[in-house]
Amino acid sequence: MSALYELSTLAYCYEGAPALELDAIQFRPGEFVAVVGPNGAGKSTLLAVLAGLRADYRGSCRFRGLEVKRWPRREMARAVSFVPQSLRLEFPFTAEQVVLMGRTPYCDGLFEAPEDHRAVERAMQVTDTLALRSRDFRTLSGGERQRVVLASALAQEPQVLLLDEPAAFLDVKHQIALHRLLRRLCGEGLLVIAATHDLNLAAAYSDRVAVLNHGRLAADAPPAEALRSDLIRSVFEVNAHLWPGPSGRPWIRYEV
């Protein structure tokens, strides 16, 4: 299948300091790509560029053949959704209202149509958030918030789901549930790109691991090839032992 995203000689600078410099990388429909790397390696920047939140990048980042910065915002929002690292609200929106905002790129009237409410219902069901619907978003726990924000992104009915450390605030049960859900969505053709610090989750669930270091691509391969102990030592500066797990996916234990 043809690539959804094609990046070439992409560069992004924060105040003159290069945060991201990628030669060439592609993302295809149905892939689950884990983006890993130490703090400040450029993971969040990459996701923000892909989501169209950083239009001042240099080089080329094409989505469905058209430069991301040339996409009309509303059209882009129907195809690409973004789950930020965390969301804090000042005002008393309910969880359902937060999810409903995901329908914005499809709505023209003042209030949402019945089909929008059906999409919200589905999104809240798969993220196990229906019980939270009328709760004030600010009273939810970190994990509950994360799932509500994911529901809002799914309500956009996107082709691409970009997630910035989606498992950071989740307990083990919900980490696994989230990754199973993401895998299932990939099976339906969704492209999932998730930045993560958890190499074991990346190894267990992704099709490809893109390793970033100082804004550059250090590896881009299936988990068993990308996550090797020499690479982990040079990129993350820790000693790690790898065991082959089921279906060839490595299991990583750090030296403490």
Add this chain to the structure above:
Amino acid sequence: MRSEPSAWGRLARLLAAGVLLAVAAALVLPLVGSARLDYGRALAGLSLDKEILFYARLPRVLMALVAGGALAEAGVLFQALVRDALADPYVLGVAGGASGGAVLSICLGWTEWAGLSATTLSASAGAAAALFLVVAIATQGKRMSSFTLLLAGITINSISAAILLLLHNVADFSQSFVVMRWLMGSIERVSYRTLAWLTAVVLATVVYLFARARDWNLLAVGEEWATARGLVPSRAILAGFCAGSVITGCVTALAGPIAFLGLIVPHALRLRLGADHRLLIPCAFFGGGVFLALCDTLARTALAPAEIPVGVITALLGGPFFIWLLRSRRRSLWL
């Protein structure tokens, strides 16, 4: 917001209640006051009752309804745009600019220009100049964020406060009294012509803000959140701040800075209605209007025959409320 019909139904019920309250206020509040009036005699054209009712009290109540509505509206909007429930309509330096303009005209002795009050005109010009300056300071290329707008607004307000002090010091005694009176914020008698154009500007702005209520919802969550859902935030933020500043500027030019109203009313409404701007925008207009009309009635009757500036009443009510808000915010949900 469970389904479309119920959302429209709730909005319709709230709108009906708002209109009803505002009409009741406009009919009842003019009767309150040191001189006892009744509509029968006034409508029969008996001179004194008619004079007081239609040329003193009614325009004043109507003015309070429109001015209060505009300030509450600007409060709701600015709070959403800077994502801070403690922001008020004056955050963008509008009050500072308007006050500077008004005080300058008082000190220079300008009173009238082409039949219009020079203080009003000069306050409007000051508000516009402050807004333009703030936006110019906060814009870098195509980027603009609420945070830089806020800081620029605070700076402009401090600079104009310094200029005000300077003017106040060089002014003579009678000018100084007028300046003080203006700065306290009061709803004086207005002509129906002034009232008509103020109402037109405020209503047009409120309708525009209501039509874009969905955008304020997104921006109240965050600029990236709004971008990821198809909005171009810099354009929406600029449009919102300009709309809010226009109505704040008009009201300030006519009534002086009226403190805290833009803070109390939106907060009280959010407690009842939640954060959805599709309900907040229309309700803030009616809620703010009725609240200011009540405060103004209190201002002209509490120490009758002396009148307290309405800004003093709103500040006396708003100050303690603001402290309560700060404390509750520290305690629980706002963390």
